[in-house]
Amino acid sequence: MDQHILQIKNLRVSFNKSKQKTTAVNDVSLQIEVGQTVALIGESGSGKSITSLSVLQLLPSNGQVEKGSITFNGKELLKMPEKEMLEIRGNEISMIFQDAIASLNPSMKVGVQITEGLKYHKLVPKEELKTEALQLLEQVGFKNPAQVYNQYPDQLSGGMKQRILIAMAISCKPKLLIADEPTTALDVTIQRQVLDLIDYYKTDLNASVLLITHDFGVVAEYADWVYVMLGGHIVESADVYTIFKNPVHPYTKALIGSIPNPENGQERLKSIQDYTFEDTSYNGKKFAPATYTYDSSSFDAPSSLVEVEPMHYVRFYDVERKVVAIG
Numbered sequence: 001m002d003q004h005i006l007q008i009k010n011l012r013v014s015f016n017k018s019k020q021k022t023t024a025v026n027d028v029s030l031q032i033e034v035g036q037t038v039a040l041i042g043e044s045g046s047g048k049s050i051t052s053l054s055v056l057q058l059l060p061s062n063g064q065v066e067k068g069s070i071t072f073n074g075k076e077l078l079k080m081p082e083k084e085m086l087e088i089r090g091n092e093i094s095m096i097f098q099d100a101i102a103s104l105n106p107s108m109k110v111g112v113q114i115t116e117g118l119k120y121h122k123l124v125p126k127e128e129l130k131t132e133a134l135q136l137l138e139q140v141g142f143k144n145p146a147q148v149y150n151q152y153p154d155q156l157s158g159g160m161k162q163r164i165l166i167a168m169a170i171s172c173k174p175k176l177l178i179a180d181e182p183t184t185a186l187d188v189t190i191q192r193q194v195l196d197l198i199d200y201y202k203t204d205l206n207a208s209v210l211l212i213t214h215d216f217g218v219v220a221e222y223a224d225w226v227y228v229m230l231g232g233h234i235v236e237s238a239d240v241y242t243i244f245k246n247p248v249h250p251y252t253k254a255l256i257g258s259i260p261n262p263e264n265g266q267e268r269l270k271s272i273q274d275y276t277f278e279d280t281s282y283n284g285k286k287f288a289p290a291t292y293t294y295d296s297s298s299f300d301a302p303s304s305l306v307e308v309e310p311m312h313y314v315r316f317y318d319v320e321r322k323v324v325a326i327g
């Protein structure tokens with residue numbers, strides 16, 4: 001039996017910008033098994049959000065999937081009519097968006113807001129919505145659900161609002177939860193609580209999580225499998241243990257080296273341009289991309305993922321293929 005809840009194959013996404021076409025995501029393949037937390041890690045602009053928005057067919061209007069396949073429970077999402085996507089979004093696949101706190105409606109009680117999905121998908125009779133909301137509030141750790149139910153977003157702290165977003169995201173008991181940097185704006189203790197909550201939900205309901213992050217510390221703690229993304233490509237992937245024990249791509253090594261360490265005062269991931277890479281090749285194969293700038297030409301040379309040890313993949317330049325277009 002196919003245990004993959006989500007399978008992305010050779011995804012390519014481009015944008016039309018100022019009459020020019022730019023590739024944002026290229027040859028991305030990724031899979032998530034039932035019950036797994038899969039991390040997609042890379043610095044800002046590497047293509048993590050665009051990959052996940054493609055899953056939900058929520059790309060910005062100037063973006064398009066040019067190539068590839070995305071299946072959820074064996075069903076192709078890229079060819080799915082909008083009417084069917086509406087049944088899947090928020091119901092079977094739910095996403096906690098980056099900066100979503102700002103999207104909470106300031107003039108609606110949070111208790112009512114968290115039942116919007118249940119109402120839309122008609123999963124609970126109207127008269128039971130409040131009971132369901134109170135249960136959800138309790139589930140995401142509020143000790144006083146009845147009081148929080150009647151509050152407005154502005155009356156809650158950042159961490160509490162993030163809990164409300166999680167309550168909303170899990171209200172329909174999705175099988176796949178996509179969490180895009182769910183803790184960026186929160187302090188370290190609250191970050192942990194939020195990630196623990198997502199992890200608890202995943203285990204409790206045997207769901208799966210796609211965790212988008214730029215923090216390898218978070219990956220170490222919560223992920224089963226890791227995809228490292230750079231310049232729109234997956235450049236390395238393996239199970240979390242292997243990635244930490246034997247990272248091969250210099251970008252992965254740099255990310256691991258940049259895990260925030262409270263003792264030395266380093267707080268945030270440096271930009272990729274701030275690193276100097278000592279390795280340029282591995283067993284005679286050149287890493288792709290070899291230059292770490294955001295000049296898209298450096299990402300357009302032919303490259304492919306190579307299995308360097310069982311179930312551990314690294315992207316190298318494809319010396320055999322001299323053609324420039326990626327196919």
Ligand SMILES: Nc1ncnc2c1ncn2[C@@H]1O[C@H](COP(=O)(O)OP(=O)(O)OP(=O)(O)O)[C@@H](O)[C@H]1O
Binds near residue numbers: 015062098
């Ligand atoms: N509407 C758009 N028009 C043109 N280019 C876009 C658009 N949205 C995203 N991009 C480009 O797509 C690329 C990937 O962006 P994406 O948001 O997926 O990165 P990310 O890794 O999720 O970064 P972050 O962590 O900052 O969200 C970037 O180069 C970005 O400039």
